[in-house]
Structures are given as structure tokens and as C-alpha cells.
Amino acid sequence: MKRKIRSLALAAGVLSILASNVFAQEMLQIKGSDTLINLVQRLAEEYMEKNPEKYIAVTGGGSGTGIAALINGKCDIANASRLMKSKEVAQATDNGVEVNRVVIAMDGLSVITNGNSPVTQLTVDEIGKIFRGETTNWSEVGGPNMSITLYGRQSNSGTFVFFRDAILKGDYSQKMNRMNGNAQIVEAIKQDRSGIGYVGVGYVKEATGLNVLKVASRAGEVYASPLNSADVKSGKYPIARPLNQYINGTPVGAVKDFIKFELSEEGQKIVEDEGFFQIPNEYDEFNKKSGL
């Protein structure tokens, strides 16, 4: 009996030491955008390698999911490929969450078609018509006589909302396939000669079998590619967008430390490595105002 008690006490002791170790580590919860997940995961890995005592968990689910988690106090940082809606900001305020935004990278949101498709450039207006379901055949935009198959994201996606608000300025065609994430759209377009879709530029950098379309803001303007970093930064590529992280209040402690790493030269190099673009100077200023 005595021995049993002793071994129990020992086990409890070991457990409590283990537990206290786990809790001693600062645990950051990051949640949200599918576009940002690979990038932020990579940033977190590099950061944890340099700071072994820190621990960061990065999960996806879509910008909407991340923002909802921040509002409900379920995460420290919300990745978002779109801006928060005023309704969401109001909800956050109601819950005592003071919304603060940081820009960590630039994205040239890429419109893609199958590598065998002859269509390699479109205007913003043409893209809008295609995704609103007004243009339904490739022959109307200089392609073969073949119906267009649309691939987009689900409504919890920031990319879904951004693309709708910035390009469509109307509702998506009800016939658009609603895919689970960027990677699934890339896979679908690779297999479908009639397909067109939109994904973050980080997902097309190394993909083969795709056309990454050149886009002009209107007919007669120059067509620019999202793969060209200068065009994305200068805004010549018309579907460029900032990729954001939302936090509660002025960043302090572990949150601040990690975001500082993301914005550092080293962090921004990882951003380029993952196929996205470094933040331009205007957003440097913006981030400083957010307390960094």
C-alpha cells in the first residue's frame, strides 16, 4: 500500500512538472485565412526555432472564422485576407475587444485558368462578368466555344468577400462551385480545361499546368501579371490586396514579439519565399501607427 502511494505521488509529481512546463511556455493561438495559413505557419516555425521557449499554433478555417474567433476571444491573432466589416468591428467592441490591424504581406490575387486554355489575359470588367454569370462561354472572351466552369471559395473565405466586393461588385453566379480552399481550386483548374478560379499568389508560384492571367484594370490599359512584384506593389496589377492580422488592442508581449519578427527583414524574406510580396512603405507607416 505504502509503495503504491509513493508511486502515485511520484507520478503526480512528474505530471505536475510536465504540466507546469507546458503552461510556462507562452502559447499563441493564430486562426483564420486559408490564403495566409501556409505563410504564417512557416513564419511561426522559423520563429519557434529561434525561440524554443515559445509556442505558436496556427490553424485555418477562413478569414471569417478567424475574425469570429477574435471577436469571441478564442484566438490571439486573426489572419484575414479581407478587412473586417463595420458590423464585425461593432460586435468586437461590444465584446470588449479593441480591434487593431497589422499588414504583414501583399498579395496579387491571381485569376487562373487551365494550362491548355488559350485565354491568358482578361480585363477586370470581363472577370466580373464571368463570375457574375453574365458571360458563360469562353468564345465571348477570345477562347474556344466551350462553356465556362467557375471555381470560387465558400462564404467564410476572406478571398471570396474581397473578390466579390472589389471585382464583381455584385453576387457570384449561383452556379459557381464553392471549394474548400486555395489548394482545392488549383487542383480543380489543373484538371478542367473550361475552368476559371481565383487564389492567393502564394499558391500559383510553383504550380504547373496553369495560366496565371494577366489583368488590366480596363480595356486599353496595360495587362499586368500578379507574378511581377513591382506591378503588385505599385498597384499596376489591379487585384492587389494587403494581407492582414487582427489583434486585440496595442500589441504587447508575445504577440508583439512575433509580429515584429514577421515584419523584420528575415520575416519579409520568408514572405517572398512563400510567393507573396513584401509590404510597401505606406503600410510600414500604417503598422507603426498600430503600435509596432
Place this chain on the structure above:
Amino acid sequence: MQVSIAMNKKRSWISTQLKEKLIHDFFFINGIISVIVLLGIFALLVFTSIPAFSEINIKEFLLGLEWNPTSYVKEVYGIVPMIVSTLMVALGALIIAIPLGVGTAAYLSDVARPRTREIAKPIIEILAGIPSVVIGFLGIVLVGPILAKIFGTHNGLNALNGSILLAVMALPTIISISEDALINVSDSYYKASLALGATKWQTVIKVKIPAALSGIIAACMLGMGRAIGETMTVLMATGCAPAMPESILGPVRTLTSSIAIELGEVAYNTTHYYALFALGLVLFIITFLVNMTSDIILHKYEKVNR
């Protein structure tokens, strides 16, 4: 001495009584808990759905042909395309799974040698343990491209893909329960039929399957329940376009996938939030109707059989 024995006896009698009563209560509580949980879920669904209809016209909800609660222009809540999609995928799955499932069950119970059965049955039951995400993934990378090739469509993300995957998921249930039902058919039926000169084939088709029909129908209904309620697989493999489905080779979006897609991002206590619970209520009612129909069929059959 004698007194103490009598007291002991009395005490043990009381304790047995008490034990009996405790056990009785324990089972009663267990039985009632599932009823309470069911009623609780139903009440929750009803009460959380009701606020939705302060802003949504109920007729528009039930008969509307478009569902777009996050619209850029105007929010619309119409569930007809989703109900059609759900039924299409589930019925498709049953059409594929019932002949296959019942056939396999008949094979296992009456044709296969005992050793074959011993190997085959556990393997079939393992099929039930495959996570739905894995099946959905197979739908994207394997079934989809094959369907696209066979039918010459642009992609394989369609209702048929969903049906095939759900059929695979429903098969273990259907086979396992049907086989049990067939095996439980009294041996005297089998022998009598053979003695009357029927062949083994005729006996299985005309005697054993009808005799086991109640179990087989129950199996199929359980399979249907699984098909209607399954979420991840259909979410991944059917394209999820919210438009009214045009054919079995077009994309569909079921009730379950709509709830799964939208519940993650919806703001609490908004019309959209309540509307999603209303979708859940509709789903609940559909499965309830399926179960009730199967119950009615069963009872009718039992009466005829008597």
C-alpha cells in the same frame, strides 16, 4: 442465534430488494435520458429557429429557389435547391447501395463458405471505420476524375460523385444488419423450401429475403439516415454550387454542407444564424419522416406476415 439468522436473512432480503430497485432505476434513467436528449435537441432547434422568421417570410423560406444570406445585393433565404440536392444525393446513394448491400448480405449468409465469411465480414466492417474526410478526398482525386472522363463533363464534382461515396459509406451498415437478419431467419423455412423442390437460389430470393425483410428495410433506412446526415464527404465532393441542381451530373449543395460552410463565420444572434438553425430543423424533420415511414412500412409488413 436463530434470531440473528432471521435478522440476517431479513437484512439480505432488504438489500436484495434495494439492489433490485436501484438497478431498475438505473436502467429507467438510461432509457429516459435518450428521450430527454432528443426532446431537448428538438426544442432547441425549434426555439432557435423561430426568431429567423421575424425577418424571413416562411413561404419564401420553404418555396424560395435561391439561398444567399451573405449577398452583396439582397439577402435571400430559399431552401428548395438544398432539399432537392439532399434528396438527390441520398436517393442516388440508396439506389447504388441497396442492391449491392443486400446482394452481398445474401452471399455472405447463404452462399459463401464459412471461412470466406469469416474473412469478408470483418473487412466489410472495417470499411465503416474510414473517416469521412478520407472518403471525400478519394472523391476529389479518384472518383471525380473518373466520372469526368466517363461522362465527358468538365469536372467530377457532382451529385453522382456524392452518391457513390455515400453508397460506399452506407454499405457496411446495410450489409451487416441485412446479413444478421438473413441469418436469423428460422432454419425450418429454409429446409421446408428445399424440401418442396425449390433450388437454393429460389429459396434465398423468395423465402429468406422476404422473411428477413423487416431487418433489411431497417438496414436500408439506417443507411439512408447516414446518407442524409453525412456532411464532410458531400461538402468536398459535390462542388457545393448553391444553384438549383440541373442533373445528377451537375454540382449540388446539400443542407448539411450549407450548415457546415456557413456556421463557422456567422455572427451570433443574427437572422442568418437563426436561419441556419431553421435548416437544421428541416434536416431533423426529414430524417424523422424517413424513420417514421420505415416504421409504418415495418408494421404493415408484420401484419401481412401474420
